[in-house]
Amino acid sequence: MFDTLKTRIFQGKQYIKDIKNASISESFRGFPVLHSNMDTSSCEGICPTNALNLNPLSIDMGKCTFCGACAKVCKAVEFSNGYKLASTDREKLVVTAGTKYEDYIKSAVETKKEIVKIFGRSLKLRQVSAGGCNGCEMELNACSNVNFDMGRFGIDFVASPRHADGIVITGPITKNMAYALEDCYKSTPEPKIVVLCGACAVSGGIFQASAELNREFLDKYPVDLYIPGCPVHPLTFINAILSYINDKK
Numbered sequence: 001m002f003d004t005l006k007t008r009i010f011q012g013k014q015y016i017k018d019i020k021n022a023s024i025s026e027s028f029r030g031f032p033v034l035h036s037n038m039d040t041s042s043c044e045g046i047c048p049t050n051a052l053n054l055n056p057l058s059i060d061m062g063k064c065t066f067c068g069a070c071a072k073v074c075k076a077v078e079f080s081n082g083y084k085l086a087s088t089d090r091e092k093l094v095v096t097a098g099t100k101y102e103d104y105i106k107s108a109v110e111t112k113k114e115i116v117k118i119f120g121r122s123l124k125l126r127q128v129s130a131g132g133c134n135g136c137e138m139e140l141n142a143c144s145n146v147n148f149d150m151g152r153f154g155i156d157f158v159a160s161p162r163h164a165d166g167i168v169i170t171g172p173i174t175k176n177m178a179y180a181l182e183d184c185y186k187s188t189p190e191p192k193i194v195v196l197c198g199a200c201a202v203s204g205g206i207f208q209a210s211a212e213l214n215r216e217f218l219d220k221y222p223v224d225l226y227i228p229g230c231p232v233h234p235l236t237f238i239n240a241i242l243s244y245i246n247d248k249k
């Protein structure tokens with residue numbers, strides 16, 4: 001028993017105390033920083049997902065895989081390590097030259113009073129991998145580990161849509177998963193939220209031109225939150241959900 005206590009004291013607190021201001025590696029590719037006054041010709045045709053637009057210079061974070069290929073060859077594109085990337089507005093995911101990270105995070109996630117009232121202290125989510133590669137799914141698993149400990153905020157993944165307050169979709173939504181996804185959505189009781197997690201879910205990502213996708217679900221049902229990433233970092237996911245269900249940004 002004393003050995004166990006000694007080990008616990010030695011390990012200290014394993015969870016990230018201040019999740020809203022957690023530090024992250026300098027090399028993490030997060031919020032883009034674009035310079036419109038620099039030559040962009042070397043970037044032409046390099047983006048695998050058409051996230052990068054050169055005229056005018058912009059990056060659609062909903063399509064971006066954060067592969068860094070553009071930043072390697074073109075000085076006009078850099079990536080900061082800002083990880084608060086989510087937005088309630090799909091349009092806002094398009095970052096243009098001069099957009100400051102500090103300004104983006106202030107306005108990107110719009111909090112609704114009724115959402116804060118209903119889900120502010122407890123939010124149970126059902127995750128649907130709709131053709132995902134397991135990248136985002138693994139990061140979502142990590143959200144509940146001892147380090148990120150999302151459960152302390154009352155946010156948990158549950159095993160059944162009937163126990164859920166919303167669904168989190170990963171993957172580009174393949175034909176094979178279209179029915180199961182809709183079934184899951186319909187089985188989730190009202191009121192409920194829909195979260196698109198990762199470039200594939202938001203835009204189809206690198207699979208956007210595939211004939212094997214069926215994204216009609218997104219035309220039928222409203223989306224509440226878009227979370228960019230490839231895969232989505234746990235800090236990005238947890239901060240996105242916290243900003244949406246809690247008005248204390």
Ligand code: SF4
Nearest residue numbers: 047064065067068070
């Ligand atoms: S980092 Fe994003 S914008 Fe740049 S090439 Fe990769 S996918 Fe395209």
